[in-house]
Amino acid sequence: MDHFRSFRDQKENQRELLSMIEQRLKHHKKYSTSVSLGHTLEVLLFVQGQEILLQVLPAFDPLSGFGENCSFWIYRDLKRSMDQVGAAPGEFAACFTTLQQQFFQRYPRRVRELILLVKHWYQECQKKWMTPPSPRFSYALELLTVYAWEQGCQDEDFDIAEGVRTVLSLIKQSSKLCVYWIVNYNFENVTVRNTLLCQLRSQRPVILDPTDPTNNVGKDDGSWEMLTEAALAWLYSPSLNDMPPAPCWNVLGGSTAKGTALKYGSDADIVVFLSPLKNFDSQKEERSLFVQEIQRQLEIFQKTQELEVKFEISKRTAPRVLSFTLKSRSLSESVDFDVLPAYDALGQLHPGFTSRPKAYKELIALWKSSGFEEGEFSTCFTELQRDFIEPQPTKLKSLIRLVKHWYKQCKRKMKPKPSLPKPSLPKASLPPKYALELLTVYAWEQGSGMEDFDTAEGFRTVLDLVIKYQQLCIFWTVNYNFEDELIRTFLLAQIQKKRPVILDPADPTGDVGGGDLWHWHLLAKEANEWLSSSCFELPSGDSGQRVQPWKVPVVQTPGSCGAQIYPTVGI
Known part of the structure; x- marks a missing residue:
């Protein structure tokens, strides 16, 4: 409405405008009845023998002149205005209807068909319960359906039954749900960040409107318990379990970030x-x-x-x-x-015998004579890679899985959406997942070394190392070392290469850090954004304090590994 020049205008003058609209509609020949419900006007019309219920919501247009480029200051102004006029969370969500429309238009037609099916199922549940459908709850299910597809599938042509089962499975886990997107707002501005963190710390389920960070459409009003019972009944329905049975997509229901689940399948x-x-x-x-x-x-x-x-x-x-x-x-x-x-190359491994100088000397000799790609023969040392990780503490391996999960989220986020133009990124890709595994082991070894450690501190340390990728020089001497002259000369050359350097502990020719080979800067950008995540917030009582990383050196030298070597070239 042009009448509204600000959020405050909408709050102060909305009722008066609704009354004016209601009086004018009463004179329309198709008008039946109307009722004012706070910020909305419900109007019942008769059109060609059918009843149509309209909800009229006069709203301020904060996006006028900006189109799709919604600046953070709009959300900052939203929060400040809400505090000034005492508005309820999500009260101004209607102001962002245009962005809601654009959000759903990005997805393939089959996803929207799945949304219609889920909404129809919800309406059938409402009829059975003899309760009026809630627009807010219906919107929550729309967003949950999008989330299920994004995290578990992303194929434009997918099995509808699998999609339905996945959404029902997420409903079953409603007490763990924490879902949000950062397509229109993010953690960069302090006002918006604090709003987001407050929302993410609130009681589950949390499903944030991707166009309004104050609007938790998943907030429980008593409907989730009934819907969970209905979902459980439908999960065992013959219509979803005819031969062949329809599996669920692999989606993490309790994820704390959009773009938060592993790829479906194995x-x-x-x-x-x-x-x-x-x-x-x-x-x-x-x-x-x-x-x-x-x-x-x-x-x-x-x-x-x-x-x-x-x-x-x-x-x-x-x-x-x-x-x-x-x-x-x-x-x-x-x-x-x-x-x-x-x-x-290793033959049968003997217990306790971890150094394989003969195999490594042959590998290095071949490198010098013919040259080959970094780590081309690392498959020959697969057993040593396994033996490097397998004996690590259980909690460290859990941290590794968390970091790999985060890495996959980053990779998925950078993947162009279907039906959207592909970004003009260079051909090279993100560093290999194995590099993040090794970085996690290194962070724990150098920063903690305890079997029982704080996972948030460990994760924070790994992100800190990713951000400092241009300084990294990391290696181990568990399978090869500086004792043999040929291997020593080769290792010294390896660790003098352009950073980051992360040598495979099983293969000295495998630098999974890769220098300029990989797009570490993209991963570092994501890591920097994650430093604002709610998972690094300390418990209440420590206001403003954040989880801090362990003190971990970013550069290793032969001396730091116990080797008595002092090369003439700086490392």
Whole structure:
């Protein structure tokens, strides 16, 4: 309404304007009845023999002149105005209707069809309970449906039954839900950040309106318990469990950030040590032949089994890996595989014998003579990679999973949305996930070393190291060290390379830090934004205090690892 020049105008003059609208509508021939409900006017009309209930909400337009570019100051002004006039949370949500419309238009048509189905299910529940449907609750289910698809699927052509089951499963976990988006607002401005943190600390379920950070549409008014019972009944409904059964997408219901869940389905890397591969050279020259043979055998195999095999065709003339998806024809479930033929450089591992100088000297000699990509033969040392992580404390491995989960969220966030133009990012990608695993182990080793530690402090330390990526130089001497001259010379050259340097503890040629090879700056930007997250807020009573990182050096030197070496070139 042009009558409203501010949020305050809407608050102070809305009732008067509603009364004026009601008086004018009473003279319309299709008018039946109307009732004023606080900030809205409900009007019943008769059109071609049908009843239509309209909700009229006069609203201030804070976006006028800005279009899609909604600046943070609008939300800052919103919060300040709410405090001044004593407005309830979400009272001005109608002012952002245009942004709500744009939010849903971004998603594929099939997602919107799923939303309609979920809303229809909710209306049927309301009829059974003989209670009027709540627009706020209906909106909460719309957002929950979008969240389920974003976190668990993202395919434009998906199984509707799987989508419905996923939404119902999230409803079943309503007491854990904390869902929000940062497409229109974020943590950068202090006023908006404090509003968000206050919301995220409130009682679950929390489902924030992506266009209004003050509007928790998931706030429980007693409806969630009834809806949970209805969801449980429907999850065992024959319509959702006919053959073949429809699985749920893998979505974390209790996630504390948008973009917070793992990709649906499973994946596995299979390293196959082949006896015909006698050395590193033979792996390089012959592995593509074995990749082709494994594919041929799988094609024969699927003809005799209730399994479908879909191969990902490599663009390489001599592929190093066979990527395929194994899908059950009866269960509609699948697993992604990468099969990597490898030379068994270590033979049979002997307990307690961790140093493999002969294998490493052969590898380094080949590096010097022919050159190859970083970590090209790291598959040969897979068992050492496993043995490096496996004995770590349980809580550290849980922290590793948390960091990997965060990493996947970042990766998904940077992935272009369907139907949206792709960003003009350079060809290179984020650093490998393994680099984050190693960084987490290093943070714990250097900063805590205790089996029982504070997870928030550990996570905060890893983010701090990611932000300082341009300084990182990290390595271990559990499988190779500086004692042999050939290996020592090679290691000194490796740790003098452009930062970040993170050497694979199982393969000295594998620098998963990669220098300029990976887009660490994008990951560092995400890490910096996460420093404002509510997970780093200390309990009440410590107002303004935040979880602090452990004190961890960003650079290691041979001396810090116990080696008595003093190279002439600075490290």
